[in-house]
Amino acid sequence: MDLDAVADELYGLRPEEFTAARNERVAAARSAGDRALADAIGKLRRPSLSAWASNTLVRAERDQVEPLVGLGEALRQAHRDLDPGQLRDLVHQQRLLIGALTREAARLAADAGHPLGQDAQREVQDTLQAVLADEEAARQWASGRLTKPLTPTAAFPVTSGEAPPRRAEKPDRAKRPAPAEDKKKSAAEQRRRRELAEARKAAEEADRERAARAAEAEETARRAEEVKEKAAELRDRVESLSEELKRAEADLGQARSDDRTAREETRAAERRVRDADRAAQKAARRVEELSDDG
Numbered sequence: 004m005d006l007d008a009v010a011d012e013l014y015g016l017r018p019e020e021f022t023a024a025r026n027e028r029v030a031a032a033r034s035a036g037d038r039a040l041a042d043a044i045g046k047l048r049r050p051s052l053s054a055w056a057s058n059t060l061v062r063a064e065r066d067q068v069e070p071l072v073g074l075g076e077a078l079r080q081a082h083r084d085l086d087p088g089q090l091r092d093l094v095h096q097q098r099l100l101i102g103a104l105t106r107e108a109a110r111l112a113a114d115a116g117h118p119l120g121q122d123a124q125r126e127v128q129d130t131l132q133a134v135l136a137d138e139e140a141a142r143q144w145a146s147g148r149l150t151k152p153l154t155p156t157a158a159f160p161v162t163s164g165e166a167p168p169r170r171a172e173k174p175d176r177a178k179r180p181a182p183a184e185d186k187k188k189s190a191a192e193q194r195r196r197r198e199l200a201e202a203r204k205a206a207e208e209a210d211r212e213r214a215a216r217a218a219e220a221e222e223t224a225r226r227a228e229e230v231k232e233k234a235a236e237l238r239d240r241v242e243s244l245s246e247e248l249k250r251a252e253a254d255l256g257q258a259r260s261d262d263r264t265a266r267e268e269t270r271a272a273e274r275r276v277r278d279a280d281r282a283a284q285k286a287a288r289r290v291e292e293l294s295d296d297g
Contacts, residue, residue, distance in 0.1 A: 014147060029045045050149060053124075054150055056111065059115065061147040064104070064107060077093050109124055109127070133155045134153070
């Protein structure tokens with residue numbers, strides 16, 4: 004038994020089966036004398052519903068993992084190259100693929116008895132967007148061991164569908180406008196650039212704020228999930244102790260009954276000893292009487 008094998012097994016289970024199975028593997032590792040492995044298994048976190056759905060999708064649709072990862076690489080390259088035509092085509096593919104995979108994840112979850120609500124479906128979609136935006140996120144998703152949804156990076160607006168503007172071409176000298184018109188257009192261009200810079204700055208600030216709020220919400224959800232998991236573990240422990248208490252109470256009742264029976268048997272035996280002692284004394288006196296008569 005090793006950590007990878009155990010993790011693959013646990014993250015393939017339904018959410019409600021995770022904790023009990025993990026505790027069994029921890030106990031088995033401890034019984035085998037592998038304390039380090041037991042501690043490592045004990046640190047594995049139960050996945051949220053949307054993370055479990057994403058893991059289920061990866062495991063059920065292995066042939067779709069590589070296309071999405073490849074699409075993400077192509078999108079990131081198109082952004083670096085500022086290729087508008089290629090980017091538009093890739094964004095269209097992205098929308099189709101993510102929509103199809105999100106619906107498939109929802110179907111698989113429903114078939115497994117865990118229908119996804121709108122929030123969970125949105126988290127699955129965000130996870131797929133993050134896979135496109137970030138190579139490390141793609142690696143985590145492809146492992147099928149997510150414990151929480153991934154958050155798309157604000158620096159990669161894959162949902163916008165807008166291609167970056169084309170680079171301005173140098174004006175044809177033969178078609179240059181008159182100086183007054185040139186000056187007017189120059190002022191308008193400066194104003195446009197200034198407004199564009201301000202808009203970009205505002206957009207960046209909004210993206211940073213969104214990322215900060217998303218990280219805050221993610222951390223809150225993680226803590227809530229840990230509390231929920233701890234509560235489930237304590238509930239299991241209480242149930243186990245309750246059963247143990249019932250057995251102990253039953254054993255105590257039987258022990259008390261056995262004690263009463265033993266005391267009664269002891270008293271009866273003592274009475275028989277006294278009766279036998281009296282009978283022996285009586286017999287001894289009879290022997291003496293007969294001996295004196297002779």
